[in-house]
Amino acid sequence: MSYKIVSKRQLNKLTFVMQVEAREIVTNAKAGHFVMIRVHQQGERIPLTIADAHGECIDVIFKVVGDSTFKLSQLGVGDDLYEIIGPLGNPFSMPMIQSLCVIAGGVGCAIGYPIAKQYTQKGVDVTFIAGFKEESEIFYEQEFHQVSNQCIITVEQQSEDYMQGTVVDALNNLLLTKKVDALFVIGSLPMMKAITKIGEQHQILTVVSLNPIMVDGIGMCGGCRVNIGGKAHFACVDGPEFEGRLVDFDTLIARNQAYDHRWR
């Protein structure tokens, strides 16, 4: 099995997109799926979302946060990854909807992108709200416009070109003038909790993508346990998407406190 890197592009200081040969994965890949990647034989498995698929290749967009993502970022075109397992998780699906708002923060936009693309292709009216801390972190601006009817980019710092604020501000503004049937949310846990609350206030179906630490990605290790509707679920095999109102965010935030800087 060959997992050769066929292209690599740096999107901002710490974020890269790589296209990797993965013939047997691409055939079954759908929006919402992820893969477990092992960069080297001795390396740990890391979960990354399938951001796109073309021909015999998948795209992964990743931010360098630790050892494995750093080692991945050091590889280049022509190098081989040791192992890719997937597609894993459940493909994202919504009941019949006419409008969808995808709300994503930071590298979470990599996970929002295939969802927006799929629903735009289905003829659903998609609004993409992408939030970044600073202008220098913005990536895929053109691509987000291509996969949505409306794209709003927010930055927390002063900006002349983008909305200053957070994705929460952008969603509150949007809902003043637009009816939305469903929200798809991916970002930090406090952000997803806040958006879920807005969804509940407006009675909008809100689906969040949970990214707890995963070790095997196939339901055996228990590492990704989350509390959904009072019952334990494994995000890797039962998710990673869940209805936001059922998620016990407070327990998850407490468990993930050591890791919660990841999606900023």
Ligand SMILES: Cc1cc2nc3c(=O)[nH]c(=O)nc-3n(C[C@H](O)[C@H](O)[C@H](O)COP(=O)(O)OP(=O)(O)OC[C@H]3O[C@@H](n4cnc5c(N)ncnc54)[C@H](O)[C@@H]3O)c2cc1C
């Ligand atoms: C289903 C799923 C899909 C994902 N998709 C993507 C993606 O498309 N692009 C992307 O950049 N990242 C994605 N991630 C997160 C990615 O898997 C981690 O960033 C990666 O495993 C970090 O590995 P590392 O060895 O580089 O860092 P580590 O050394 O393992 O960790 C460095 C620091 O990153 C933080 N961290 C690591 N993993 C997570 C996590 N799962 N949640 C919160 N914080 C974490 C912790 O603060 C940790 O201290 C996804 C995670 C899941 C569960």
Ligand code: FES
């Ligand atoms: S990652 Fe092991 S059970 Fe989900």
